[in-house]
Amino acid sequence: MSIPVRKYDAVIVGAGGAGLRAAIQLSEAGLKTAVLSKVFPTRSHTVAAQGGVSASLGNSEQDHWHWHMYDTVKGSDWLGDQDAIEFMCRKAPEVVVELEHFGMPFDRTDEGKIYQRPFGGHMSNFGEKPVRRACAAADRTGHAMLHALYQRNVRAQTQFFVEWMALDLIRDEEGQVLGVIALEMETGEVVAFHAKATIFATGGAGRIFYSSTNAFINTGDGLGMAARAGIQLEDMEFWQFHPTGVAGAGVLITEGVRGEGGILRNSAGERFMERYAPNAKDLASRDVVSRAMVTEINEGRGCGPNKDFVTLDITHLPPETIMKRLPGIREISIQFAGIDPIKAPIPVVPTCHYQMGGIPTNYKGQVINDTGATVTGFYAAGECACASVHGANRLGTNSLLDLLVFGKSSGDTVIEDMASMPKAHKELPANFADKTLARLARLENQTNGSSVNDTRLAMQRTMQNHCGVFRFKDKLEEGVQKILEIEKQVAITEIKDKSKVWNTARVEALELDNLIEVAKATMICANARKESRGAHVRDDAPDTPEMPNGRNDKEWHKHTLWQRDGNKLSYKPVNMTPLSVETIALKTRSY
Amino acid sequence: MEREALNRLQWRCTRRALLELDLILGKFLAEEFPGLSEDDKQVFAVLADMEDHDLWPLVNGTEECEDARQAAVVAMLRKSEVRRPQ
Numbered sequence: 001m002s003i004p005v006r007k008y009d010a011v012i013v014g015a016g017g018a019g020l021r022a023a024i025q026l027s028e029a030g031l032k033t034a035v036l037s038k039v040f041p042t043r044s045h046t047v048a049a050q051g052g053v054s055a056s057l058g059n060s061e062q063d064h065w066h067w068h069m070y071d072t073v074k075g076s077d078w079l080g081d082q083d084a085i086e087f088m089c090r091k092a093p094e095v096v097v098e099l100e101h102f103g104m105p106f107d108r109t110d111e112g113k114i115y116q117r118p119f120g121g122h123m124s125n126f127g128e129k130p131v132r133r134a135c136a137a138a139d140r141t142g143h144a145m146l147h148a149l150y151q152r153n154v155r156a157q158t159q160f161f162v163e164w165m166a167l168d169l170i171r172d173e174e175g176q177v178l179g180v181i182a183l184e185m186e187t188g189e190v191v192a193f194h195a196k197a198t199i200f201a202t203g204g205a206g207r208i209f210y211s212s213t214n215a216f217i218n219t220g221d222g223l224g225m226a227a228r229a230g231i232q233l234e235d236m237e238f239w240q241f242h243p244t245g246v247a248g249a250g251v252l253i254t255e256g257v258r259g260e261g262g263i264l265r266n267s268a269g270e271r272f273m274e275r276y277a278p279n280a281k282d283l284a285s286r287d288v289v290s291r292a293m294v295t296e297i298n299e300g301r302g303c304g305p306n307k308d309f310v311t312l313d314i315t316h317l318p319p320e321t322i323m324k325r326l327p328g329i330r331e332i333s334i335q336f337a338g339i340d341p342i343k344a345p346i347p348v349v350p351t352c353h354y355q356m357g358g359i360p361t362n363y364k365g366q367v368i369n370d371t372g373a374t375v376t377g378f379y380a381a382g383e384c385a386c387a388s389v390h391g392a393n394r395l396g397t398n399s400l401l402d403l404l405v406f407g408k409s410s411g412d413t414v415i416e417d418m419a420s421m422p423k424a425h426k427e428l429p430a431n432f433a434d435k436t437l438a439r440l441a442r443l444e445n446q447t448n449g450s451s452v453n454d455t456r457l458a459m460q461r462t463m464q465n466h467c468g469v470f471r472f473k474d475k476l477e478e479g480v481q482k483i484l485e486i487e488k489q490v491a492i493t494e495i496k497d498k499s500k501v502w503n504t505a506r507v508e509a510l511e512l513d514n515l516i517e518v519a520k521a522t523m524i525c526a527n528a529r530k531e532s533r534g535a536h537v538r539d540d541a542p543d544t545p546e547m548p549n550g551r552n553d554k555e556w557h558k559h560t561l562w563q564r565d566g567n568k569l570s571y572k573p574v575n576m577t578p579l580s581v582e583t584i585a586l587k588t589r590s591y
Numbered sequence: 592m593e594r595e596a597l598n599r600l601q602w603r604c605t606r607r608a609l610l611e612l613d614l615i616l617g618k619f620l621a622e623e624f625p626g627l628s629e630d631d632k633q634v635f636a637v638l639a640d641m642e643d644h645d646l647w648p649l650v651n652g653t654e655e656c657e658d659a660r661q662a663a664v665v666a667m668l669r670k671s672e673v674r675r676p677q
Binding site: 038039042043044045046047048140143163185186212213214215216217249250251327328331332334335336338497499501502503504507 | 603643
C-alpha cells in the first residue's frame with residue numbers, strides 16, 4: 001500500500017530548542033527544510049527550563065571554557081565523552097552570543113553585558129570556587145530562548161508542520177535513513193517525508209515514570225522510532241531526579257523553598273536530613289537528599305496512608321515570608337496537593353526530571369550505529385540524543401547549552417554531508433511504509449485488547465517502584481520481568497474511537513508504543529549496571545574506601561548500548577581524548 | 592461541541608509546555624467544561640490557546656486577569672485542585 005510522499009532536503013522532528021536551532025542553520029543555508037511538531041513550536045517543553053544557559057563569557061569574573069569542561073566531566077561522573085564535552089564548552093560563548101543577536105532578552109549588568117549568576121557545580125580554576133557562568137532571562141530562560149529561535153526561523157522561512165506526529169523512520173537495506181513517516185492529526189492522513197537528512201530533536205521521555213516533572217508531551221517519540229528502526233539507545237539507566245516534586249502530581253517545588261528554611265520531615269515529624277547530612281541538612285545536594293527521602297520511605301517512615309511520601313514543612317515560616325519570598329508555592333501546594341503550606345506540610349517525593357541517555361551521536365550530531373560507524377542521513381540533538389556530554393549526571397544549565405550547541409552542529413554537519421551526496425534523493429525502498437501501516441491497522445482492528453491509560457499507568461508505576469532514584473538488586477530484577485509483561489499489553493492496546501480526524505486516542509496509543517521502548521531500555525540497562533555512578537545509585541554498590549561512592553571504574557567505566565531486538569546489551573568505551581587539551585583523568589567525584 | 596473540536600481542544604489542553612497546565616486544563620476540560628455556558632466554553636478555548644507563560648501566572652494567582660469575561664473562567668481554573676493518589 002502506498003502513501004503520499006513529500007520531498008525535502010531535510011526533515012527535523014521536534015520544534016523545541018534543538019530542533020529550532022538546527023532548522024535555522026538549514027533554512028539559512030537555503031535547504032528546503034520541514035520541521036514536524038506535535039504542538040505549536042513555542043509550546044515545546046524547552047519553555048519549562050528556568051535556570052539558565054551556561055557559557056564561560058567571563059562577564060562577571062574570570063572564567064574559561066576549560067574550567068567549564070572540567071565541571072561537566074566531573075558532573076558526568078567521568079562517563080561523559082571528553083571530545084564532545086570540550087566541543088560543547090568551547091562553543092558555549094559563541095552560541096550564547098549568537099542567541100543574543102537573535103534577540104534573546106538576557107538579563108544584563110549595569111554595563112550592558114549579559115548578567116551571569118552562580119549555579120550548582122559551576123566552579124573556577126578546576127573545581128576551586130564557585131563561578132558566575134549561568135546566563136538567564138529572569139525565570140523564563142527556556143521560554144525566551146524558544147521565542148528568539150522561532151522568530152529567527154520565521155525570518156528564514158522554515159516550513160513548520162504543526163500538530164503532526166512522526167511515526168517511524170524510513171531506512172533502506174543499507175541502513176541509510178531516508179526520512180520519516182508522519183501522521184497529520186487534523187486529517188488523520190499518513191504521509192512520508194522523503195529527505196536526504198533527518199534530524200531528531202524530539203526531547204526526553206520523562207513520562208515513563210509515575211512521578212515526573214516533565215510535561216505530558218515528553219513521550220520519547222524519537223527514541224521509540226530509533227529503537228524500532230534498529231538503532232541502539234545509549235546509557236538509558238541514567239535519569240536525573242529532583243528531590244521535591246509534589247507527591248502524585250510531579251509538579252516541582254523549587255529548591256528555593258529549602259533555601260528559605262523549608263525542612264523535610266518523616267512520618268514521626270523528624271527532621272531526618274540531620275542524620276544523613278549533619279552539616280548541609282536539607283540543603284545537601286540533590287542526589288543526597290533524594291536518597292535520604294527514599295530510605296525514609298523504604299524503612300517505613302513515609303507519610304500518608306500508604307507511607308509513600310515525606311513532607312516539606314514551611315509552617316514555621318511567617319506567612320508574609322512565604323508569600324513574598326516564595327511566590328506561587330502556596331498556590332501550587334493548594335492546587336496540586338490540596339495543602340495550604342502555611343498550615344500544613346507539603347507532601348513530596350523525588351521526581352524524574354531529565355534523561356541523560358538517548359540516541360548515540362558524535363559531537364557533530366551524526367547518529368552512530370552498532371559498529372561505531374555513522375548512520376548515513378540520520379542526526380540527533382538535544383535531550384533525545386546522547387553525545388554524550390551529560391554522562392551519568394547532568395550539570396545544571398548544560399541542558400539549554402546542549403540544545404544550542406548540538407542543534408547548531410547537527411545542522412552544520414547536514415550541510416557538510418549534503419555537499420557530498422548525490423543531488424537526487426535516493427529512491428525509497430518498496431513497501432517502506434508497510435510496518436507503520438501494519439502498526440496502525442493493528443490498533444484499528446484490535447478487539448478485547450488493553451486500555452492505553454491503564455497500561456501506561458502500570459508502566460509508570462513499575463518504573464517508579466523498581467527503577468527510581470535509589471535502586472535495589474531484587475527490585476530491578478523483578479522490574480525487568482514486570483516491564484516485559486507490560487510490553488505484551490502495549491502490543492494489544494485497543495482504542496474505542498476509530499475516527500480518522502483528530503483522533504487523540506490513537507495518538508496516545510502511538511505515544512505509548514514509544515514510551516515502552518524507553519522503559520524497557522531503562523530497566524534493562526539499570527539492572528545490568530552493577531555499580532553506582534552519577535544518578536544511577538544501587539543499594540548493593542555502596543560507598544566503600546575501595547570504591548568511593550560505589551563507583552567501579554575497572555568494570556563499569558563504559559557506555560551501555562541497548563538493542564531492541566532481543567533486548568541485547570553491549571558496551572563501548574568512554575571517549576577520554578579531548579579535541580585539544582589533556583585528558584581529565586578519573587577521580588572520585590565529591591563536592 | 593463536536594467530537595473533532597473537543598478532541599483538538601483536549602490535545603491543546605494536555606500537550607502543553609508546562610506540566611502544571613497539562614494537569615489543570617486536562618482535569619478542567621474533563622470535569623467542568625461540559626457544564627459551562629457556550630460563551631464560557633469559547634472563553635476557555637481562547638485561554639487554552641494562550642502561551643504557557645502568559646496563562647500560568649493567571650491560573651496560579653501571581654498575576655490578575657484584566658479581561659472581565661476571562662477572569663470568571665480563570666477564577667474557576669484557580670479553584671481547580673489536581674490530586675492523584677501517590
